[in-house]
Amino acid sequence: MNVDLLVATRKGAWILRGDAARERFALDGPHFLGHELHHVVLDRRDGRTLLAAAKTGHLGPTLFRSTDQGRSWKEALRPPAFRKAREGEVAKAVDHVFWLEPGHASEPDVWYAGSSPEGLFRSEDGGVCWEPVAGFNDHPRNAEWTPIEKVGTPDGTLLHSIQIDPRDPRHLYISLSGHAGGTLESVDGGRDWRPMNAGHLALFQPEPYPEYGQDPHCMRLHPQAPDVLWMQSHCGIYRLVRPDTTWQRVGEQMPVEIGDIGFPIALHPRDPERVWVFPMDGTDVWPRTSPGGRPAVYETRDAGKSWLRRDQGLPREQAWFTVRRQAMTCDARDPVGLYFGTTAGEVWGSADEGASWRCLARHLPQIHAIEAAEFAA
Amino acid sequence: MKVWIAQPLRSYTGERHVVEATGATLGALLGDLERQFPGIRFRMIDEQDRVRRHMRVFVNREPIEDLALPLAPGDEVHIFQALTGG
Numbered sequence: 001m002n003v004d005l006l007v008a009t010r011k012g013a014w015i016l017r018g019d020a021a022r023e024r025f026a027l028d029g030p031h032f033l034g035h036e037l038h039h040v041v042l043d044r045r046d047g048r049t050l051l052a053a054a055k056t057g058h059l060g061p062t063l064f065r066s067t068d069q070g071r072s073w074k075e076a077l078r079p080p081a082f083r084k085a086r087e088g089e090v091a092k093a094v095d096h097v098f099w100l101e102p103g104h105a106s107e108p109d110v111w112y113a114g115s116s117p118e119g120l121f122r123s124e125d126g127g128v129c130w131e132p133v134a135g136f137n138d139h140p141r142n143a144e145w146t147p148i149e150k151v152g153t154p155d156g157t158l159l160h161s162i163q164i165d166p167r168d169p170r171h172l173y174i175s176l177s178g179h180a181g182g183t184l185e186s187v188d189g190g191r192d193w194r195p196m197n198a199g200h201l202a203l204f205q206p207e208p209y210p211e212y213g214q215d216p217h218c219m220r221l222h223p224q225a226p227d228v229l230w231m232q233s234h235c236g237i238y239r240l241v242r243p244d245t246t247w248q249r250v251g252e253q254m255p256v257e258i259g260d261i262g263f264p265i266a267l268h269p270r271d272p273e274r275v276w277v278f279p280m281d282g283t284d285v286w287p288r289t290s291p292g293g294r295p296a297v298y299e300t301r302d303a304g305k306s307w308l309r310r311d312q313g314l315p316r317e318q319a320w321f322t323v324r325r326q327a328m329t330c331d332a333r334d335p336v337g338l339y340f341g342t343t344a345g346e347v348w349g350s351a352d353e354g355a356s357w358r359c360l361a362r363h364l365p366q367i368h369a370i371e372a373a374e375f376a377a
Numbered sequence: 378m379k380v381w382i383a384q385p386l387r388s389y390t391g392e393r394h395v396v397e398a399t400g401a402t403l404g405a406l407l408g409d410l411e412r413q414f415p416g417i418r419f420r421m422i423d424e425q426d427r428v429r430r431h432m433r434v435f436v437n438r439e440p441i442e443d444l445a446l447p448l449a450p451g452d453e454v455h456i457f458q459a460l461t462g463g
Contacts, residue, residue, distance in 0.1 A: 058459065059421065059458075092425075
């Protein structure tokens with residue numbers, strides 16, 4: 001089976017068509033040229049359905065759907081949208097869909113979507129029609145967790161990192177990045193939510209360990225050890241093993257000159273102690289570049305007790321790109337293939353679990369997201 | 378009545394830049410456009426019935442935000458994208 005890469009960029013989407021050996025990759029695209037694509041995702045349950053979250057500089061947000069490996073696309077009939085505001089309510093409108101997540105294996109047509117501003121949406125027909133998840137969007141505390149403010153990430157305030165417990169479709173996690181924010185958990189299918197941020201530092205708040213208000217950049221649940229959660233945050237790298245509810249900062253063993261600030265985190269598909277991160281410069285005025293202009297992936301094999309620099313093949317100097325929160329991923333092969341896309345429009349890949357890297361594509365627009373996809377035959 | 382369609386929306390109208398639609402109000406006319414060209418309305422009007430920030434709607438060459446505006450036969454509706462870039 002081939003490994004393809006779904007590349008979402010500021011100006012369209014591309015599919016890097018790979019071969020079975022992961023040696024040769026060919027660009028297929030652009031798809032939706034001129035649209036800003038925040039996420040293109042394959043439904044891992046059927047290996048067929050692709051969803052793409054798109055908008056343009058002028059037009060409102062929408063979703064496109066393909067069931068033929070991206071050869072043709074059809075627009076969603078009812079894209080994610082907030083319900084109409086009642087008199088006196090804040091009238092929210094989806095600016096763009098930021099995160100797409102296939103639902104639990106037992107619910108084959110269910111998908112979730114997270115938006116900017118922060119909203120949660122659900123489809124029960126494979127992504128054709130979407131409804132707001134009232135349990136979050138209308139939660140009595142929603143205004144606390146998602147205050148309407150002018151500040152936010154450069155992409156606006158975000159709901160991202162939708163994670164579903166493979167043992168229980170009712171057990172969900174989401175993360176928020178905005179004026180408030182943090183990670184929330186639901187154990188009843190999204191009807192109710194509670195913050196889960198103990199131990200997670202928020203250096204930019206008056207209270208450094210608030211109930212909510214942190215900035216989790218990317219949070220992921222291990223697919224084979226779903227009690228293990230990993231997070232790359234604005235304020236470090238964290239790990240949480242449920243039923244504990246206090247995050248443990250495990251990035252402090254990173255080299256001091258590199259730090260543990262970054263956006264993405266990729267989990268080894270089988271080993272819950274093993275992850276890869278892509279640090280960025282979070283010092284001084286927050287340049288958000290590769291530290292020192294020398295990009296590197298860092299890997300831990302022991303749940304964060306130690307970290308290894310993985311930069312063989314990457315530029316040695318004067319390379320100032322960084323990698324956004326959805327733009328690093330891995331495949332499920334053995335050895336694992338790792339991939340990341342840069343703000344400078346390059347795709348880098350490693351077929352040996354990060355030991356060596358090579359550039360698979362360059363001169364693309366700024367890359368927002370990369371997903372590895374193995375289409376069903 | 379005649380409706381001039383902005384270039385980014387013409388993938389919905391089969392690349393036609395002028396189409397015919399009917400409606401007693403601007404909102405009803407946009408509903409008729411949606412019936413004829415599914416998906417077009419949400420790309421220019423948000424879920425709170427506001428014209429999107431980078432779109433412009435003119436009725437008889439006057440900029441309009443209110444979807445309740447009454448329309449009469451012979452009115453002309455122009456839908457443009459605003460100047461924006463990046």
